[in-house]
Amino acid sequence: MTSLPGGDSAQPNHQQYVVCARCGTSAQGTPLTWSYSVEDGVGRHVCDSCAREHIRAIETRLDSDWW
Template sequence: MTETCSRCGRNRDTVTDPAERLAWVSDRDRGVQTWLCHTCARAHVRDLEAKLPSEYW
C-alpha cells in the first residue's frame, strides 16, 4: 500500500531521510487510514492537538 499525504499528495516512498519518514502521521477514522507528511503534520499540528483527549492537557 502506498502512503500518500492527504493534504499535499507527497508519496512516502520518495522520502529518503529516516527521520522524515518517522515524522509522518497516520490517522484512522471509520476504518479509513490517511497520512500526513512531516511538513503538513508540522503545519497543521493544532488540528492534530485538537483531536487529543482532554487528559493529555
C-alpha cells in the same frame, strides 16, 4: 524457484509507497516523521510538512475536513 518460510516464494522486495492525505506528497515506505490517523474507519498518512502546519488541529483530534 525457492520457497521461503510461510509458503511465500522468493521474489524481489517491493517497497510500498505512502501518500500524504493533504498535499499528495509520496514517500517510499513510511517515514518516521509522518503522522498517521484513522478517520471514519479510513487510515490517513500526513507528511511532516502538513503535520507541522496543522499540528494544533491534529492534537485536538479535529477531522481533517475542518483544517
